[in-house]
Amino acid sequence: MGYPFWETGIGYGPLMAVIAVLHVFVSHFAIGGGLYLVVAERGARARADLQRLAFLERLSRFFALLTLVFGALSGVAIWFVIGLLSPSGTEALIHTFVWAWAIEWTLFAVEVLAAILYYYGWKRLSPRRHMTLGWIYLVAAWLSLAVINGMVTFMLTPGAWLQTGAFLDGFFNPTYVPSLVLRSGICILLAGVFVLFVAGGHPDRRSRLALVRGAGLWGLVGLAIAAAGFWLYRGVDVLRLDSFRDVAERLRLPGMATQVMYGAACVLAGGLLLTAVLLPALQRRSVGGVLLLCALAVFGGFEFWRESARKPYVIHGFMYGNGLLVGEDHPGGEESLLDRLPYRTGDDGRDLFNRACRSCHQMEGYRALKPILDGTDEHYIEGALAGLHKMRAPMPPFAGNAKERATLAAWLAERIDRRPLHEIHGEAGLALGRRVYEARCGSCHVRGGYEDVSETLSDFDVKDLDDLLSDPDMSEEMPMFHGDAKERQALIDYILGWKKEGVR
Amino acid sequence: MIVLALPDVHVLPAPLWLITLLHVLTLTLHFAAMGCLFGGVLALFLARLPGGLEHPNARRLVKLFPTLMAATVTLGVAPLLFVQLVYGEVVYSAAIVSGWFWLGIPIAAMLAYACLYAASFTKRGVRRVRVWLLLALAGLLYVSLVYSSVFALAEHPAAQKDAYAADPTGLVWYADVGAWLFRWLHMVAGAFTVGGFFFGVLGRKDDVAWAKGKALFGVGMAAAFVTGIAYLMTLGDVMKPFMQSAGIHGLMLGILASVVAAPLFVKRRLFLSGLSLGVGLLGMVYARQVLRDVRLQGHFDPTALAVDPQWGVFALFAVCLIIALGAVAWMLRIYFRAPTAS
Numbered sequence: 001m002g003y004p005f006w007e008t009g010i011g012y013g014p015l016m017a018v019i020a021v022l023h024v025f026v027s028h029f030a031i032g033g034g035l036y037l038v039v040a041e042r043g044a045r046a047r048a049d050l051q052r053l054a055f056l057e058r059l060s061r062f063f064a065l066l067t068l069v070f071g072a073l074s075g076v077a078i079w080f081v082i083g084l085l086s087p088s089g090t091e092a093l094i095h096t097f098v099w100a101w102a103i104e105w106t107l108f109a110v111e112v113l114a115a116i117l118y119y120y121g122w123k124r125l126s127p128r129r130h131m132t133l134g135w136i137y138l139v140a141a142w143l144s145l146a147v148i149n150g151m152v153t154f155m156l157t158p159g160a161w162l163q164t165g166a167f168l169d170g171f172f173n174p175t176y177v178p179s180l181v182l183r184s185g186i187c188i189l190l191a192g193v194f195v196l197f198v199a200g201g202h203p204d205r206r207s208r209l210a211l212v213r214g215a216g217l218w219g220l221v222g223l224a225i226a227a228a229g230f231w232l233y234r235g236v237d238v239l240r241l242d243s244f245r246d247v248a249e250r251l252r253l254p255g256m257a258t259q260v261m262y263g264a265a266c267v268l269a270g271g272l273l274l275t276a277v278l279l280p281a282l283q284r285r286s287v288g289g290v291l292l293l294c295a296l297a298v299f300g301g302f303e304f305w306r307e308s309a310r311k312p313y314v315i316h317g318f319m320y321g322n323g324l325l326v327g328e329d330h331p332g333g334e335e336s337l338l339d340r341l342p343y344r345t346g347d348d349g350r351d352l353f354n355r356a357c358r359s360c361h362q363m364e365g366y367r368a369l370k371p372i373l374d375g376t377d378e379h380y381i382e383g384a385l386a387g388l389h390k391m392r393a394p395m396p397p398f399a400g401n402a403k404e405r406a407t408l409a410a411w412l413a414e415r416i417d418r419r420p421l422h423e424i425h426g427e428a429g430l431a432l433g434r435r436v437y438e439a440r441c442g443s444c445h446v447r448g449g450y451e452d453v454s455e456t457l458s459d460f461d462v463k464d465l466d467d468l469l470s471d472p473d474m475s476e477e478m479p480m481f482h483g484d485a486k487e488r489q490a491l492i493d494y495i496l497g498w499k500k501e502g503v504r
Numbered sequence: 505m506i507v508l509a510l511p512d513v514h515v516l517p518a519p520l521w522l523i524t525l526l527h528v529l530t531l532t533l534h535f536a537a538m539g540c541l542f543g544g545v546l547a548l549f550l551a552r553l554p555g556g557l558e559h560p561n562a563r564r565l566v567k568l569f570p571t572l573m574a575a576t577v578t579l580g581v582a583p584l585l586f587v588q589l590v591y592g593e594v595v596y597s598a599a600i601v602s603g604w605f606w607l608g609i610p611i612a613a614m615l616a617y618a619c620l621y622a623a624s625f626t627k628r629g630v631r632r633v634r635v636w637l638l639l640a641l642a643g644l645l646y647v648s649l650v651y652s653s654v655f656a657l658a659e660h661p662a663a664q665k666d667a668y669a670a671d672p673t674g675l676v677w678y679a680d681v682g683a684w685l686f687r688w689l690h691m692v693a694g695a696f697t698v699g700g701f702f703f704g705v706l707g708r709k710d711d712v713a714w715a716k717g718k719a720l721f722g723v724g725m726a727a728a729f730v731t732g733i734a735y736l737m738t739l740g741d742v743m744k745p746f747m748q749s750a751g752i753h754g755l756m757l758g759i760l761a762s763v764v765a766a767p768l769f770v771k772r773r774l775f776l777s778g779l780s781l782g783v784g785l786l787g788m789v790y791a792r793q794v795l796r797d798v799r800l801q802g803h804f805d806p807t808a809l810a811v812d813p814q815w816g817v818f819a820l821f822a823v824c825l826i827i828a829l830g831a832v833a834w835m836l837r838i839y840f841r842a843p844t845a846s
Contacts, residue, residue: 002593003596003597003600004597004600004601004664004668004672005600005672006600006603006672006673006674007672007673007674008603008673008674009673065618065621068574068617069614069617069618069621070614072574072577072578073577073610073613073614073617074610074614076577076581076610076613077607077610077611077614080599080606080607080609080610081607083588083596083599084596084599084600084603084606084607084674087592087596087597087600090588090592090596091513091514091588091592091596092513094585094588094589094592095513095514095515095516095517095589096511096513096517098517098518098585098586098589099517099518099814099817099818099820099821100817101585102526102582102585102821102825103817103820103821103824105578105581105582105585106821106824106825106827106828107824107828108578108581109578109828109832110828110831110832110835112574112578113574113832113835113836114831114835116570116571116574117835117836117839120839121839121842124839124842124843125838125839125842126842129838129842133835136831136835140831161511162510162511163509164511165511165512167517167814167816167817318510318511325510326510327510342665343597343664343665343668343669343672344665344668344669345668345669345672346669354672
């Protein structure tokens, strides 16, 4: 909260994703690729297979350039960007895990030098020493993953650290082992599928078939290990606790991510088995490219699931995505949020929007608020702000006082289309009723889902519903209805229509 | 307000002196590598060797640049980590105020790195090498300009708040002549001095390259002296407390050790000269560190941070560091002792 808020113009989510996704793919490939290179070199040297050695030398050049130039510096870029987007979260991680990061730095230094000398040493070093460098690289790179894994999993499942604050409790948290198994499998998978893609264009048929078959087996082994890791992940007790299950029910994203992951994994397993292991002659660059995309979809699906499951926290149970600490989150409290902001723009509404909402929402663009709020009004928004933490989408409570809630509501209302919904969309009757329900009720009450009120309202008649919508004391966390007469009538008709449809 | 009993993360996991020591040591190493790289590229363009980039010394330098870049990046990670640990409050804020420029650093460094590899690998003649090197130099210049600007701004919290109020979009370029420009010029001159030294050491068996190296080293040191004095003159109100602080000892050590390095270099006592230059750099980095504390007086006091040491994990880090140093030494040994082709 004590930091300035960066008004980027683009959403924080996409900005982070652009940098993180590419780095994560390359960094995992770097580890699996290292293992592939040394194991393949060992086999090629044992068979005195000069063609294979030449292939591996070319591969190692690409591998060294990709991992050193892009991999290392995109890792630095992630560090830079998290410091800009979530300085409080980054500060918490660095203060808790600085020595883990320092350990990772020593491993990184060894990894970088070993990769450089491995590439330059093909013709200079004896085979034994050259392969030793490869193994040193691999060990350093995998240990580096094992260290970073502690911090990444900590953000999702800090475990006993929340009570003890102890380094080891946070580092070896409940998802540490499952994640490490899964990521190790992903490393092997990405390396296997990448080699498959490259080998598809190998000019010599015999070499191509051998390379393809070997790489296909690598891919399958990696996929199996990753699947085992994900199975362990899903079995972690803490992920079954209410807060996580709640997120999965309230947010569609984790479910969508797992569906993408499962679908891509099935295509990948079938594709690898068929075109790489059983019928390697079928393998082409294009097929390898598709399988590589599937592998990236499997991994991307997992990362997306993990990130979605953590919402609305940046460190689960400790700090929200907007930097607010759990313990400072008392909705309806008297404490001022603005008083806690040393960096101000001079516009209170803008500062409140930045601090409370902007980490996850833009007015237009990423997770846009305008389309959600269009057709509503300042009173509705003010009431909704009081019950943010009750909404279907997991969100932190608004951490300001009543006056600031009104300020933010006014600021937001100025930036939306305040015409009635029937004017904006030209709708009437049930269509308008559904639209009004979605706009004014649907954020907290989903028919047949989250906080469903269908049963409760099924016995209401027109008068009951009219009274309900006019009741100013219904709930502190529920905005009163301020739509016009047309909207009110359409909403009542829509709710009464549920009876005819059956409650669901 | 009810506050749950959650862990307090605003504590230092080691005593301040230890973190400062690690920061100063690793930053010195980073500056040394950066000087060899950035100063080396500058020196290569300014040396005007006969044959230009075809000269053997130039070719050796070009081949070494990618590895120097790797060293610069790797050695830059640790000091940034330690400075964020202690001075996060001012460093993150300054970075956010100049967010887009700050985020451009890894991108510029990545492009520079790629260009250095391209220059090293290309077989399409010296013109292509020159183009790649110029692009790399542009990337490195960008990085140096932004680092100086952001870290200068980090030492001026009041200026951060004013700048943010004027523009919260991360497009603030802090360009105060005293706090930033002379600081940057001094850093570039320092890098050029180290680059000149490196150029000379690499070309010590070639009379022309050696002579050029000596000249570059001398010019760099003179430029560093002039810009350093100019920077000191702009300190204003901070000058007196800085002169009364321990930073003056670092500054004196820096100046004396650097001056001693020059005649040793001319006499080809390269190890001693390099050692002296390194000690000088260490003194300057320490003075820089103290100057930051002096500037931040009244705004931020690192000694006020609570300390809760994690000695067990620190010990593991120390063991890892020793193993890593051993592994690095062994890898370099087997590589450089091996015949050039087999």
